[in-house]
Amino acid sequence: MHVPDGFINAPVSAVTGVVAAGAVAVSLKGARRELDERTAPLAGLVAAFIFAVQMLNFPVAAGTSGHLLGGALAAILVGPFTGVLCVSVVLLMQGILFADGGLTALGVNITDMAIVTTVVAYAVFRGLVKVLPRTRRSVTVASFLAALLSVPAAAVAFTLLYAAGGTTDVSIGKVATAMVGVHVLIGIGEAVITALTVGAVIAVRPDLVYGARGLTQKLRLRVGGELVDVPGAAPVPAAARSHRTVWAAGLLTSLVLAGFVSFYASADPDGLEKVATDQGIDKKAEEHAAADSPLADYGVEDVSDARISGGLAGAIGVGVTVVAGSSVFWVVRRRRTDDDTSPTSTTTSLTEGV
Structure with missing residues (x-):
């Protein structure tokens, strides 16, 4: 659903730029509360994983494909602010x-x-986990439904933006019907990917999943061949392996997906591209300012073999994204540490202790 230049006019693009900048500023502050020594390294990996999976377009209808948006996955794994x-x-x-x-x-x-999908998905997710049993399976189910609803929500948001600043005279009703219709199907793929990923991380390190915080296992003993809860025993956290193992496995998976599996992705246009062509939204589309980039269109310039070119571009993208993301979250995490150890916070803590 990447919107190219020329679809939305300058005034609306400028307004959304201000909205995006404000949301990023708020998220930088909010992420300082979400990130800790366990989840900060994971956040950069989540960004790289989303980049990799977005290269894997999957068919959803005749001549149309879809790909992960990632807002739901990021919000549930590392928190809504960090997800944005x-x-x-x-x-x-x-x-x-x-x-x-x-x-x-x-x-x-x-x-x-980033904003619409994350906000909608996390709101749905939190609402569901409050009413569902407090189990890991409930987190996975809530992840599925949250991701499913986040994609058509983004389609509606695009339609509203196009109604406000579209550069071609088309029927907004037809655009809305086409966008929501195809993105409901794409949402199913988004939901499957999100639920499988969240479920996999929960199975290994539930303590790393932001949306699963608070889930604990009661101490149980086998009595007469049956497991029974120990009365009055304090819950104990699930066993956890080093986050370095999870990080390395996630990075390797991302590299394989982007560098190899992406070659087999659907070549059909994604939902927005298909609707734009069918409805005439793309009549005033402009050439991308970075069209001459050596990595444009996910291929490496001067590498003639399509498989090698695409694989190298994907691997480079994963590497650049994990470095950029990790750098951002390291700075955010360090700012939180600095705040926690500042003289003001120390004085406050001592005062509260008295």
């Missing part, structure tokens, strides 16, 4: 290096793909 930053980093890397998503439309894309 994760997807924003991905969109920035894609726009600058790969000519995917217009640079003048960056505010539109961050508003639609």
Whole structure:
């Protein structure tokens, strides 16, 4: 759903740019409360994983494909504020290096793909986990439904933005019907990917999943061949392996997906591209400012073999994204540490202790 330059006029693009900048500023502050020594390294990896999976377009209808947006996945794994930053980093890397998503439309894309999907998904997720049993399976189910609803929500948001600043005279009703219809199907794929990923991380390190915080296991003993809860025993956290193992496995998975599996992705246009062509939205589309980038269109310039070119571009994208994302979250995490050890906070803590 990457919006190219020329779809939305300058005034609306400027407004969404201000909205996006404000949301990123708020998210930088909010992420300081979400990130700790365990989740800060994971956040950069989440951004890289989203970049990799977005290269894997899957067919959803005749001549149409879809790909992960990632807002739901990021929000549930590392928190909503950090999630907005994760997807924003991905969109920035894609726009600058790969000519995917217009640079003048960056505010539109961050508003639609980072803010709307994350806010909607996390609101749905939190509402569901409050009413479902407090189990790991409930987190996975809530992840599925939250991701499913986040994609058509983004489609509606794009339609509203196009109604306000579209550059062609088309029927907004037809655009809305086409956008929501195809993105409901794409949402199913988003939900499956999100639920499988969240479920996999929960199975290994539930303590690393932001949306699963608070889930604990009661101490149980086997009595007469049956497991029974120990009365009055304090819950104990699930066993956990080093986060370095999870990080390394996640990075390797991302590299394999982007560098190898992406070659087999659907070549059909994604939902927005298909609707734009069918409805005439793309009549005033502009050439991307980074169209001459050596990595434009997810290929390495001067590498003739398509498989090698695409694989190298994907691997480079994963590497750049994980470095950029990790750097951002390291700075955010360090700011939190500095705040916690500042003289003001120390004085406050001593006063509260008295």
